Amino acid sequence: MNHIKSIHSPACQIGLFAILVQGCALLVRNSYYLFVLNIVGINIIVVIGLNLLMGYAGQISLGHAAFYAIGAYLSAILTVTYGFPAWPTLFLALIITAGVAYVIGIPIMRLEGHYLVMATLGFGIILYIVLIQWDDVTGGPSGFAGIEPLHIGSLTFDSDRRFCYLIWPCVLLTLWGSLNLVRSRVGRGLMALRSDELVASCTGVNTEGYKVKVFVLSAVLASLAGSLYAHYIGFVSPGTFSFFYSIQVVTMVIVGGLGSLWGSVLGAALLTVLPEFLGIFQTYNVLMYGLVLMVVLVFFPEGLLPGLWFALQKTHRKHR
Amino acid sequence: MTTPAQLWQFLLSGLTTGSIYALIAIGFSVIHNATGIVNFAQGEFVMLGAMTMITFSRDLGLPMPAAFAASVLAVAAIGIGLERGPLRNARSRVVLILVMITVGASIFIRGVSMIIWGKMPLSLPPFSGDTPISFLSAAVMPQSLWIFGITLCAVIILHYFFKHTMLGKAMRAVAANRRAARLSGISVDRIVFFSFALSSALGGMAGIIITPITTMSYDAGVMLGLKGFSAAVLGGYGSMAGAIIGGLTLGVLETAGAGLLSSHYKDAIAFLVLLFVLFFRPAGFFGMTKVQRL
Amino acid sequence: MKEGKVILECCGLRKRFGGLMVLNNISFQVPTGKITALIGPNGAGKTTVLNAITGVFPLDEGNILFKGHSLNGLKSFKVVECGIARTFQNVRIFPDMTVLDNVMVGCHAKTRSGFIDALLHLPAMRREETAIRQCSIEVIERLGISEKDTLAGSLSLVGQKKVEIARALASRPELLMLDEPASGLSGDETRQLAEALIEIGQEGITILLIEHDMNLVMGISDHVVVLNYGEKIADGPPESVQKNDRVLAAYLGC
């Protein structure tokens, strides 16, 4: 019993996962694979945040690229144009994103179903247009270049390997915090909210407040990922933050499994890496991507990780 | 300075695009009413309509009306395929999963179309010449009149269909209360089947009539689908009148935004208005807010 | 227990849905520490009264006082924080959560730890978590629920009803409102329920009971309020209400 419990504790799981990632990072010599690993890490942060919103609070956002963009562009503009120091800017960006998410979250989180989808989508598109049109500030469609890498003391995260040591602790921290969150009073409140909003409210859960707060939290995580992205690539342009990215992260959440944070890790990793493999199909790669997505959703609707887990249990039981 | 003539021009242009949005929005609503899902492949139906029309009329040399009918039927068949295939066989009935399956389907359809029709944009000749018609000091293309006419016909036929035919009434019954409809002997399966056929046919038709004005490419469906969805939401999701009003409003908003305020922020203006409408009327113009019963 | 005090007071409640007057000038009092029953034929407006008290929708007119403070305009979760818990007519538990988690949600009103505490796993939050768990297990054991780690949705109807009551009790309410707790239960089960309710009442929790089972109502309640078509037609001790002509008319339909 104790043994099982320790495996289920977030800290222990994360420790194991950290060792795994560290192992991968050490084994990989080629910086291309490190680059992919880093992008996977960035996506995981966004996807975990979104899963808290979708899988736990039961609210959809098709506009998360916008928060990703806010983080990235604030870090870019404030550090390059105004010469702010990088780390404080990153935290400032988180605070500003939280503010924006809070202000729009209050009216948006009152909406339901398709209206919520539309509102978040609309917000994403509006921000995307602003990024393109306000080119004196954002650099417009050609993008914004020249963002310096982050550094701590004399350690500059300018190579793929070094950035790996920055991004993955961030991923692990995000994961740790989120696992803590879902196994707490707040997490139970969120699950209750997803299950039955009215009853949750009559049981003492501040449903409206929770919805807005979890929206803010997921926006802040997307913003963090965005800032890290900007400092890593050194360049941001609207193309990265289009509607398609919003769709992509929602897809990652669902393929990984709604409400399964480890599933999100797998979903983000799989869908980031998959197109790299599909490259061998050349002109058929778009078609294959759609096909894989449909097959997974048709046959593993609970998500890939939980789905495989159930399937495994089933065969296990049969054999016994 | 904006003159009345300009305003009139903005209105006419807006109504043209708005009619297309309305047709797409109706498609969204029909599927929503039968199944409760947002069909993200709706935009792809629009693209497919245009593409099959190009194949039938240009490559196979069918006369226009025949090609029109054939391509609408072809798109309807694809819509049915989507429903009979992945959606029906999905192991989950959760709305969100089904919606994401349509996202997958739309990517798949895009991929296939890219291979069949290539990556270059294609066009269709206008149905009746391209000499602009001057109409009370505003200029419209004859094709715009076709768009108005066909949209109007579609709306009238649909109205008759939903009000006066057995199948149409059954569809309304399913939309109002799925379980009650099933209990009173309506085959919900058949309704879902027919809804997909109808909405994909409407989408395909929208694609055919707009292509002579705007051209079409394999990836143009996404944006049209998004606009149609926005129109449906603006009007009130699931409402027929809402879809039409929403579509026309969105079309006019866009041109008016570009003409009166700023062409740079045209789409942003349209979406901003949409957001404000949602904040003050959370269910669009004609939508009903759900009354929760304990 | 102080006799004669009033914990909840409804004054002139009015609510209209579209053209239908669901509550028409309803006033009644719930005495502290007693079991009060709210009865009436279907459609009389009983559940609407509960919804109005718990802030599910706003009233058109009227005032609800809980321990002398107005509940008007309070959100549902605030009402729970004041010390009012409720169950629902058709059992509404959180089916995809375990029994224990269901009950632990009920502790929300009396606990504080928020997002930051949870994210950072702060000691205060861990302490609170242990307390919540302990309190919930106590409630579960007291109601005789044996499977605390199974999914609540997989329990029998009786089990689910118990979970719902346990969830309500977990918020340590002063007033517990039960919406038809006996519907769908067998005679034996109803008797058990009656005993449990009396026991809860003896602990000093005031109960407001909506019920159709007249045996149960008349057997355990101290005070009965009768509604019909949104209007109050009788109010008093069970014996006197049973003899009231208007009540008889409403129930027998003559």
Next chain:
Amino acid sequence: MKRLNRIMLFVAMSAVLGLSGPAGAAEPIKLGAFFDLSGPAAAIGTPTKLVAQMVVDQINKAGGINGRPLKLIIGDTEGNPTKAVMVAKKLIEVDKVVALIGPTRTGTGMAVKMKLLQKARVPTFMTVGGDPVIMEGKHGGKNFGSAKWVFKSPQRSSVAVKKILGFMEKRGIKRIAIATCADGFGRDGKRWLAKLAPKFGIEVVAEESFQPTDKDMTAQLAKIKATGPQAIVCWTIGPAGAIFAKNVKQLGITIPLYQCHGLPDPKYIELAGAASEGNIMPSTKLMAADQLPDSDPQKAVIRKFIHLYNDVYHYNRQFPINTHSGYAWDAIYMVANAMKKAGTDPAKLRDAIEQTKDYVGVSGIYTLSPKDHNGLGTDSMVIVQIRGGKWKLLE
């Protein structure tokens, strides 16, 4: 398997070279090529890829680079900056390519430049239209980094703008309205038009914008019409340009419509139909090859290109030749020529590319320098007009 391939290749190469070179010489030189093969600019990226394959074929048929064949390794950027960096990184780190060709658009090009090409030491010849990829240092508060390893083969936007404005000046046009697409390419055009017009004595009386996916631009045109310009300049690539032309005709606007150097493309005439009649635009000489005087030094190479493209590889069945077609040809030939001189050492190769002088290409005569990583001037362009559905050389 790999070994078998290598042996086969060796046998084949030995046969071609008549067993002349040493065995090691048959090792192919890898060239990375990454374009938008899917995504919004797939219609530009895909033919570029085809031309790249054609050029490499030609070079190998002609004996390769000092006896070694070129091998093209292709990647798809999907029009996504992050993906573009990933693909470029794979080509550099995993496939160990000697040089890169591509990508297709400014956004992806800039991402690759800023993330990889500050340090990667891989010469990259881009086929993007926008100028930022070869801009260096700080401009207007923005840092463009180093362009040391970046070259680009399409004309700068400023060159095309100068060509148009120069032509208008000769025609006595004083007042113009501009309508630009809200993408990187359109923005670039807008910036240069606004900046350079006064130098040609031209006033910009209206500035409008549209989205690449827009279906109707009559609102913008109605506003433009009201300002009474003498000409309209539209700056976009793709179907939006055709819709714009149709709208111009719809509103009965009779002043000349100038399109940018992105639209000399048979597809444009097909999409815009009669509305394209009379449009004027700057173009590479490729679009008016048969009207060039025989004295033009580019005429021979353009003829060869057209022959190969249409008659040998039959790419025209899917992608008729347009003004962009030659860019990959020129990029790869300049890299190949430099390789012949300097070998495959990245630094030497880069220097050699930078020293390219008077290379006669399909899109112009290139003379590169440390200050100019494009090497084309206004003389590389011509002004064409659409008359009777054909390209007519005006200047």
